[in-house]
Amino acid sequence: MKTAVIYARYSSERQTEQSIEGQLRVCHEFAERNDLKIIDTYIDRAMTGTNDNRAAFQKMLSDSDKPQPWEIVLVYALDRFGRNSIEVAVNKQRLQKNGKILISATQRTSVNIDGTQNLDGIILENVLIGLSEYYSAELSQKIRRGQNESRLKGNFAGGKVPYGYTTANKKIIVNEERAEIVRWMYQSYSTGKIVREIIEELTARGVTHMGKPFKANTIYKILRLEKYIGIYRHGDEVFTNIYPQIVPTELFNRVQTMLAKNKLGSSSREVAFLLKKKVICGICGKPINGESGTSQNGTTMYYYKCSNRKKHHSCSKESIRKADLEEMVLNTTLMLLNKPENLSAIAEEVIEVHRKRAREQAVLALLRDERSKAQKALNNLMKALEAGIFTATTKDRITELELQIDELNGRILSEECKEANLLTKEDVEMFLLDALKAEPQLLIDTLIDKIILFDDEVEIFYKYSQNNNPDDLTKEIRRDFCLPWGKRIAVTDRHIIYAADLGT
Ligand SMILES: [Zn+2]
Structure with a gap:
């Protein structure tokens, strides 16, 4: 089992910022999925304006210079690692020099957890300079901080439980078997399979919904459900602490782009x-x-x-x-x-x-x-x-x-x-x-x-x-x-x- 520390940062000047608790939750879920043992956390809370000392961040970096019982720094998003892409690169380089790996819980990074290089990640980081920032901007837009997060303790408020989840002790938990099917649907659609083919393949495998083959509408609903990336909207508020994420954000975004493209010229308002x-x-x-x-x-x-x-x-x-x-x-x-x-x-x-x-x-x-x-x-x-x-x-x-x-x-x-x-x-x-x-x-x-x-x-x-x-x-x-x-x-x-x- 690999060992890791989490670094989380919250700056109050950014309206679209994910809360510290939200960042930690996403990181812990990521760690669980990827068999990582979290042994410490570094947190920089509520900084304002330019008074940005990032004391915990500096401590984490200087700790990394010395031998440590951890190998990985896990962050919610790569932008935690600097105020711009240059800073991110320089700080990442310092970790690398110290034999440590930077991993993001929501974005692909150039190095995998096991230390091997991730080709896609390298290319995304290097060939498409600037595009990763495009993605993270889009992501932060989507994950607006739930204003009520502290009040609402992440309890399920009732209603229909989406496919892939179930409930226990008032909380939404993942139904692993079905979550796997949800991920498979996203993967398939993202690689070009059409919904009809997805249904046929599922039916052939004996996977049905309430005793019948999936309906196309159900699949479309599943492919659009933001809860799968841990986001639940209620009116103007956004909660990220109710639904555990089961689809990687990057995959979800890719599927949304494809869905939007496929319905161009129909009723889509934002063309x-x-x-x-x-x-x-x-x-x-x-x-x-x-x-x-x-x-x-x-x-x-x-x-x-x-x-x-x-x-x-x-x-x-x-x-x-x-x-x-x-x-x-x-x-x-x-x-x-x-x-x-x-x-x-x-x-x-x-x-x-x-x-x-x-x-x-x-x-x-x-x-x-x-x-x-x-x-x-x-x-x-x-x-x-x-x-x-x-x-x-x-x-x-x-x-x-x-x-x-x-x-x-x-x-x-x-x-x-x-x-x-x-x-x-x-x-x-x-x-x-x-x-x-x-x-x-x-x-x-x-x-x-x-x-x-x-x-x-x-x-x-x-x-x-x-x-x-x-x-x-x-x-x-x-x-x-x-x-x-x-x-x-x-x-x-x-x-x-x-x-x-x-x-x-
Ligand atoms: Zn002209």
Whole structure:
């Protein structure tokens, strides 16, 4: 059994903050599920404004410098570990140096509990810089602190108990056998199985609901039930202490994205325009935005329209139906990814860009900056020493600075090594194929730089090109790719350009 400590932090300035109790509960549940023994907790409570000393956090870090009976620091979310991604990385690095592992109870991390590296985690942390912050922001939005948490002791207030749970002593507890089935449903749906297939497979396995095969509606309800990630809403209040979480948050969120996508164009009120801020009018050069309108028979229509035409009627660009454009862009991009030589070319460019980015990366820059500051301080002290200015503390300070520089050199070196073998092409290819396919928005955000839309043609500019000047377009064709319907696609020095006929 692995041993761990929990670090929890609550800052009152953040309205969407999960309470300390909520964080601890989620961490303890995670520990139980993963066979972790919690032997201590470090808690920073109620800090206000910038007066952010994080005494417990500092103590935990300095404890980690010495031999400890624990191997893992468990946090509710990675953002507990610093006020920004740089701090998180630096602090995580310190733990790693001390042979300790940082694990989040709600987010995938680059290292697993057993110390092995988690490819998905590494890629999420490194390839998609910034996206993990996107996820945690979304997460904190969802988990609003239940105002009544202290009053309500987590008791079940009555009503229908959802599938996967049961009750004991006024508390909701997990029905493990059914919880396993719930997780299986989420997994299956997230990997592309449709609800009908899920029902068929369950029925074949003899898994039924109240003696009958599951109904599609029941499955949809299960796939949308927030209680499975431990969230219960009552009016405006949110309680996280009533339902134990049985579906990983990341999986739940992924399924919600897919569900939302699958019902686009139906009754969904909040329609996601996947190509938001990416499309430019080929005729006048102004942005093309998502719009909606009501047709004569009363149904809502969604389309992309030139902003210039909308405001000043001074552009002749026709609007295009949202579904048509998005489908074309997604299909084209997936088709691109599906061709091994394309996948390989994109993966190489992704690697190149991210190596470059990693080299300039903030962590390394921060460490080097720290080192140069320490070096400067040391130089000044040496000068003072030469000038005969000497106090009792001078020598201590010099030794301290020398040690600090030594340590920084080590960390810089390890950071540089890490960068050198950060990602393999296979990692990136796998990521491009699996993770991106499941999430159209991620696919678009990750790969597409911009889209220029004409009435009869669309040009998709993909990210990841060695040359970073997007305005200087040369269409010199280096390689030709042939798509099934025989359209032209070319990789230029700068971009992969796909020209598609929009006439239907
Ligand atoms: Zn226009």
